[in-house]
Amino acid sequence: SASELKQIYDFALDLGRRAGRILIEGVEKRTGDVGEREEGGVGGGQREKMNAVDIVTQTDLDVEAFVKGEIERVYPGHKFIGEETYSAGSSKEYLIDASPTWVVDPLDGTVNYTHLFPMFCVSIAFVLNHVPIIGVIYQPLLDTTYSSLVGYGAWQDDGKVGGKRKRLPLVNGPKAVLPREAPKGCIFSCEWGKDRRDTAGGNMWRKVDSFVNMAAEIGGRGGKGGMVHGMRSLGSATLDLAYIAAGSFDIWWEGGCWEWDVAAGIAILREAGGLITTANPPANPETDPIEEVRLGSRLYLAIRPAGDSEGETGRQAQ
Ligand code: IPD
Numbered sequence: 001s002a003s004e005l006k007q008i009y010d011f012a013l014d015l016g017r018r019a020g021r022i023l024i025e026g027v028e029k030r031t032g033d034v035g036e037r038e039e040g041g042v043g044g045g046q047r048e049k050m051n052a053v054d055i056v057t058q059t060d061l062d063v064e065a066f067v068k069g070e071i072e073r074v075y076p077g078h079k080f081i082g083e084e085t086y087s088a089g090s091s092k093e094y095l096i097d098a099s100p101t102w103v104v105d106p107l108d109g110t111v112n113y114t115h116l117f118p119m120f121c122v123s124i125a126f127v128l129n130h131v132p133i134i135g136v137i138y139q140p141l142l143d144t145t146y147s148s149l150v151g152y153g154a155w156q157d158d159g160k161v162g163g164k165r166k167r168l169p170l171v172n173g174p175k176a177v178l179p180r181e182a183p184k185g186c187i188f189s190c191e192w193g194k195d196r197r198d199t200a201g202g203n204m205w206r207k208v209d210s211f212v213n214m215a216a217e218i219g220g221r222g223g224k225g226g227m228v229h230g231m232r233s234l235g236s237a238t239l240d241l242a243y244i245a246a247g248s249f250d251i252w253w254e255g256g257c258w259e260w261d262v263a264a265g266i267a268i269l270r271e272a273g274g275l276i277t278t279a280n281p282p283a284n285p286e287t288d289p290i291e292e293v294r295l296g297s298r299l300y301l302a303i304r305p306a307g308d309s310e311g312e313t314g315r316q317a318q
Contacts, residue, residue: 020140063106109236125263135267171247186250193256241265
């Protein structure tokens, strides 16, 4: 029911903030603001998973254990899929089915975290019937929250700690619609992912091509003058989607994401009115409809909302 979903949304919002505090404690240990300076970088206990760019810190594990424990305590009947639980091998056979499922990245942007670049966050999604319907992204170093509740909207910040709740997208006026000649005039965002296998035509080289093409557009290929306004790579897929939902970024592409990297971002972007597809090339581009986004597709393309038609008067969560 609507009131049950609202309760789940409030719980997720609070959980994201509490989990974010654990990330901050990890930073403070490193910077010496509190306690002893930690050996081995922010987060401690850093080790490699698939390769040297796929890393996990003790903080990733601590945050996931905390979030999982709280969900199990409050919603014992729900399923849980988390980045570190999955990586640890305890749930390799998972499948997102129709049952109520929490999809959690305890720390999206782990590399950023270890380098103290503030683009890292806790990302929590509640998925029902395969669809992410509640999303919470908390970016603790900037104390910024992005959240959504299906049918009610998406917001930046939550007003609970004196912050002002702003409806997404934040764009208005000249930025309300995508430029007609897009990607001219757009900010394009693309992530590198973690696949570094040097296979011809493989994932990594497709991304390199995409970067090179966009860079050429920025440079004004063929003497046309700069087209794309800018190219960004934040290092956190879920935050890319939050920035697309806010209207700051215009287009985002990544191939290689896992469910937990995108689930909360998808929920938020869709409630803000943005578009996300699986980006699989259509067999017939003329006639095939845009493919509906599916968790687990790995390949995504997102486009920001055209503008906030409902404005501040939009339907509010009760
Ligand atoms: C990664 C980030 C990165 C994306 C990778 C993800 P993590 O997640 O979202 O931007 O390119 O595909 O795996 O490991 O920092 O949680």
